[in-house]
Amino acid sequence: MTERIPCVSEGCDNMILPATAAKTGGYCMPCKQEMEREAHQRYIEANRRDVDLYEGITDAVQILKIMHEPRTYNELIRYVPYKYSMEQVYLSLSGEQQHEMKLYAMDLIRSDDEDGGKDILLYLVCYHDLPLTAEIPELLERDIVYPAVLFKSASGETRNHLIQQVNNDEGNRNHLLMMLAYIGDETVVQQFWQWKQSAPDWASELYVAPECYTLQAGWELTEDGQRRELFITPSYSMYEVGGSDVAGSQSKNLDGVPISLLVPNSNFCPWCGSSLISLMNLHVKHPALQSVDWKFPQLDVQTCLVCSSYSVVYMEMDAEGNAIWSKHNVKPDGLGDIDVEEMSVDILGIGSSVLEVGSFAGAGERLAGIQQQVQHRLFHIATEPRQPFHGSEWDMEPSLSQVGGHPGWVQDADYPACPACSATMKAIGQLDGEMLQENGEGVYYMFACEPCQMTAVSYQQS
Ligand SMILES: [Zn+2]
Ligand SMILES: [Zn+2]
Ligand SMILES: [Zn+2]
Known part of the structure; x- marks a missing residue:
């Protein structure tokens, strides 16, 4: 047997x-x-160069085309990000530029990049409510059936065609019902009402009744078959001033006014002992609440x-309009078994400004700490409304926090x-989990x- 010898590396026993x-x-x-890896790393650091694909380009359409272009990874190239987010560039588009982007998207769809084209259309529909009435028949011909929001501006003719297709096209039925929900005109409302009155044969193959699809598009049928909106409009973006999150970076371009968000108070959650927090406290005269019938001067959304x-947490208003824990709240099974302190860290994260909300011990001290931390944060609400579906497609990463608008x-x-x-x-609104903590996840819905x-x-977790 050959004699083994020690590795010459200092401190290595192999x-x-x-x-x-x-x-x-x-x-x-x-x-x-390890030595080769380090040498490779040194080589990359010495030879890597910054590439600014946007240098000298000022046209927003050109910038967006570059942003959407797939990039092959090359470890020797570091792409310099554009100074504004994709969302901001989209918002800056003129009507003519939106049209240009739409044509570009359709070209991509006709060539080989269907997903890239759909993405662009989705941004145009959500951020600008751009109608795709003329393009929808072609999308359908190409078997494009989602995201359903793309189809909300379908013509009456297309809508009739879709209603027919629901009956025959088992494979796409789910998508077709979703599209019809987004179209949501009087004919569609009547159609869903009919399906509710007398379930079609195919209804048993769905996971939910046909009329439940309307919820995905933000409305429901009333007892007498009318359309009832399930979200308020107009919608205003809310963001942290100077925040590093997506919503915050958005703020550099936005005029806003201060709004009271995420303010802890002196009441405690009867289930877990955390300080209750006012997620959003807005004066009822704010234009975002123009369609809301509220008896008190402030709409204060508190929760644990x-x-x-x-679990859904309900709050009621006392005679003075102060939010109080609702007697209707039902503690979910199993909540009593959860270690609140551990859970709060899990949910709120280390380094969070509301980190200590969940722990039982030292309540007074804790509250003071939170208030001090929150005092350093400044939130604004935009002065101009945005499109009702702006924050509705969670996975395209829009700035999510908003009052009004379709939920994301x-x-x-x-x-x-x-x-x-x-x-x-x-x-009535939603807050991005990122606003509550660094690297926060999910969305809180109000x-x-x-x-x-x-x-x-x-709350829904990502
Ligand atoms: Zn060694
Ligand atoms: Zn609680
Ligand atoms: Zn009620």
Whole structure:
């Protein structure tokens, strides 16, 4: 048997064969590989160059085309990001430029980049509510059936065609119902009402009743077959001033006014003992709330951040309009078994400005700490409204935090029922989990029932 010899690396105890040593200069394979990795790293650092694909380009359409271009990874190139986000560049487009982008998207779809083309159309529809009435027949011909929001501007003719197709096209039925929900005109409302009155044969093959698809598009049928909106408009973006998150970087270009967000108060959650927090507190005269019938001067949406991430948390208003824990709240099974302190860290993250919200000990001290931290944060609400569907497509990473507008559901649409009157509660706004903590996930959704003067908060995790 050949005698093994030690690796020549200082501090390495590995024994190697003389044959290996002859090949590696005396090093064991792990040491040899580590040295090669380091050398490669030094080479990259010495030779990597910055590439600014946007240098000298000022036309927003050109900039967006570059942004959408797929980039092959090359470790010797570091692409300099553009000074504004894709969302900001889209928002800056003139009507003519939107048209130009739409033509470009259709060209991509006709060539070989269907997904790239669809992405562009999605941004144009959500950020500018650009109608695709003329393009929709071609999309359908090419078997493009989602995202459903693209189809909301379909013509009456296309809509009739889609209604027919639902009956025959089993494979696409799910998508077709979603499209019809987004179209949502009077004919569609009547059609869903008919399906509700008398379920079609194919209804049993769906996971939910046909009329439940309307929820995905933000409306429902009333008892007498009318369309009832499930989110309020207009919509205004909310963001942290000087924040490093997506929404915050957005703010550099936006005029805004201060808004009270994420303010902890002196009441505690009866389930977990955390300080309740006012997610959003807005004067009812704010134009975002023009369609909301609220009896008190402020619409104050309070909740327990810990518990609302497990279950819908309802709040009622007392005679003075102060938010109080609702007697209708039902503690979810299993919540009592969860270690709140551990859970709060899990949910709120280390280094978060609201980190200590969930722990039981030292409540007073903790509250003071949170208030001090929150005082350093400044939130604004935009002075101009944005499109109702701006924040609705969660996975295209728009700035999510908003009052009003279609919710950006992470999962399926899930509007809570008011526990007092059982009506579906209306979405009144949402906060991006990132706003609550660094690297925060998911979205907190806010709802209201006007007749009962109740609010609700729920959460969906990404
Ligand atoms: Zn070694
Ligand atoms: Zn709680
Ligand atoms: Zn109610």
